[in-house]
Amino acid sequence: MSDFGGLYDAILNGDQKTSVALTKQALDEGVEPLDLIHRYMIPAMDEAGKRFECEDFFVPELLLAARAMKGALELLRPRLAASGAQPAGRVVIGTVKGDLHDIGKNLVSSMLEGGGFEVTDLGADVSPERFVEAVRKTGAQIVCLSALLTVTMPSMKTTIEAFRQAGIRDQVKVLIGGAPVTEQYAREIGADGYGGNANVAVALARQIVAAS
Amino acid sequence: MTQLQKWLAAGPLVTDGAWGTELQNRGLAAGEAPDSWNLAHPERVEEVGTAYREAGSRVILTNTFRSNPIALAGSGLEGETEAINRAGVAISRKAAAGQALVFASIGPTGKLLMTGDVTAGQVRDAFAGQAAALAEAGADALVIETMSDVEEAGLALAAARETGLPVIVSFAFDSGRKRDRTMTGATPEQAARVAEEGGADAVGANCGAGPAAFAEICRRLRAACDLPVWLKPNAGLPSVVDGKVLYSESPDEFAASAVELLGAGASFIGGCCGTSPEFIRALAKRAGACVSS
Numbered sequence: 375m376s377d378f379g380g381l382y383d384a385i386l387n388g389d390q391k392t393s394v395a396l397t398k399q400a401l402d403e404g405v406e407p408l409d410l411i412h413r414y415m416i417p418a419m420d421e422a423g424k425r426f427e428c429e430d431f432f433v434p435e436l437l438l439a440a441r442a443m444k445g446a447l448e449l450l451r452p453r454l455a456a457s458g459a460q461p462a463g464r465v466v467i468g469t470v471k472g473d474l475h476d477i478g479k480n481l482v483s484s485m486l487e488g489g490g491f492e493v494t495d496l497g498a499d500v501s502p503e504r505f506v507e508a509v510r511k512t513g514a515q516i517v518c519l520s521a522l523l524t525v526t527m528p529s530m531k532t533t534i535e536a537f538r539q540a541g542i543r544d545q546v547k548v549l550i551g552g553a554p555v556t557e558q559y560a561r562e563i564g565a566d567g568y569g570g571n572a573n574v575a576v577a578l579a580r581q582i583v584a585a586s
Numbered sequence: 587m588t589q590l591q592k593w594l595a596a597g598p599l600v601t602d603g604a605w606g607t608e609l610q611n612r613g614l615a616a617g618e619a620p621d622s623w624n625l626a627h628p629e630r631v632e633e634v635g636t637a638y639r640e641a642g643s644r645v646i647l648t649n650t651f652r653s654n655p656i657a658l659a660g661s662g663l664e665g666e667t668e669a670i671n672r673a674g675v676a677i678s679r680k681a682a683a684g685q686a687l688v689f690a691s692i693g694p695t696g697k698l699l700m701t702g703d704v705t706a707g708q709v710r711d712a713f714a715g716q717a718a719a720l721a722e723a724g725a726d727a728l729v730i731e732t733m734s735d736v737e738e739a740g741l742a743l744a745a746a747r748e749t750g751l752p753v754i755v756s757f758a759f760d761s762g763r764k765r766d767r768t769m770t771g772a773t774p775e776q777a778a779r780v781a782e783e784g785g786a787d788a789v790g791a792n793c794g795a796g797p798a799a800f801a802e803i804c805r806r807l808r809a810a811c812d813l814p815v816w817l818k819p820n821a822g823l824p825s826v827v828d829g830k831v832l833y834s835e836s837p838d839e840f841a842a843s844a845v846e847l848l849g850a851g852a853s854f855i856g857g858c859c860g861t862s863p864e865f866i867r868a869l870a871k872r873a874g875a876c877v878s879s
Contacts, residue, residue: 429771433770434735435771437701524831
């Protein structure tokens with residue numbers, strides 16, 4: 375059997391073509407999906423996260439690593455599902471109403487997928503009603519709201535209020551993030567958590583799932 | 587001597603402050619594209635330019651920050667690219683009333699080249715279209731601002747230089763623990779290199795942090811290249827109080843530390859997020875005293 379250490383490098387270097395090709399090869403050779411995930415894929419994403427923390431990686435490198443991870447995971451998903459493995463959790467994510475910025479949201483979305491979460495990405499300029507609908511449809515436990523503009527931050531509050539009015543506030547934990555967003559703002563609008571970067575967002579999502 | 591150096595011959599120039607918040611004060615709704623007002627409410631946009639000129643801005647920008655077709659597509663306005671940019675220059679020209687230069691604003695596409703969301707060709711075409719419209723409408727210079735990615739900035743710079751106008755490239759250093767890196771990790775030194783090698787007339791920093799953090803950025807830009815430096819810091823750091831976003835510095839506090847940036851070698855000084863005509867008035871007063879003394 376071949377050594378698939380190259381999968382670790384491919385993900386860390388954000389090389390999706392290679393990560394997908396190696397994963398395919400590994401599956402063809404009969405390697406267990408969980409073995410690939412735990413030996414190469416998760417360690418690669420952990421290393422990417424560490425490099426981000428020490429300012430060796432910035433947003434683009436992290437995004438590329440997460441996409442390389444996602445490409446590989448998509449190949450594994452049917453086999454994992456067949457073996458009865460569940461996703462780490464279900465997340466609905468989007469940039470709030472009035473805000474078209476999506477770089478940060480895309481990063482968090484990819485990092486969550488890389489972390490094994492099933493992510494429903496609603497895109498940008500998402501109305502509170504669409505968030506409510508998506509939570510009902512997917513049964514998500516976590517909702518992530520993003521905003522880059524100070525003027526669209528109030529849409530986060532409106533969205534949380536919409537969950538309350540729809541009677542689903544208790545079903546979900548709401549995490550918020552974005553350049554102007556702060557921990558204090560999260561408390562003020564009654565969100566359940568604030569992630570200063572994509573790493574923190576994934577860690578918070580894991581904590582929520584572990585506690586539930 | 588370049589055109590830009592001629593403008594600077596009498597000393598540093600005070601530029602303007604934020605436009606988006608001023609437009610909101612005049613009724614721009616959250617989520618509405620500010621640039622669309624160049625066609626829908628040109629008189630209200632002109633009021634902002636006039637307020638800055640009256641406050642002492644010797645350079646005013648245009649309400650065209652998001653007017654490249656890739657960014658406009660987010661609001662379904664890409665078909666109006668030329669009209670919005672032309673109107674933006676005409677509005678600021680009227681507001682300048684012959685007392686201020688009009689530097690036309692070009693902002694990022696909002697998409698990342700590195701991840702393949704857009705191609706270099708698409709980005710180049712987008713900036714070329716915007717720059718041509720701004721130049722044809724009579725802008726004095728082009729300001730490529732709030733850039734994160736040096737590759738995107740380089741493409742915008744090449745497209746802007748095709749017009750023959752002076753071009754300034756300004757980056758947002760908002761990342762890293764010391765706030766001296768852009769979102770994509772670029773340092774002031776890398777920014778200076780892209781600007782100088784691409785033939786820019788000036789390099790700069792805007793947004794990202796307050797004036798205090800800009801002193802070090804200014805020194806590093808100056809050490810890394812021979813270009814004049816353009817600076818537009820935020821009014822300190824934002825915080826949210828009762829659902830409203832407040833910046834930490836008053837007009838006087840901002841002006842006091844911004845004027846020190848002239849001592850650090852800045853050639854253009856103004857403000858970004860959180861600043862208003864009041865901030866520019868305070869700044870122009872101190873800068874005037876500084877230049878004549």
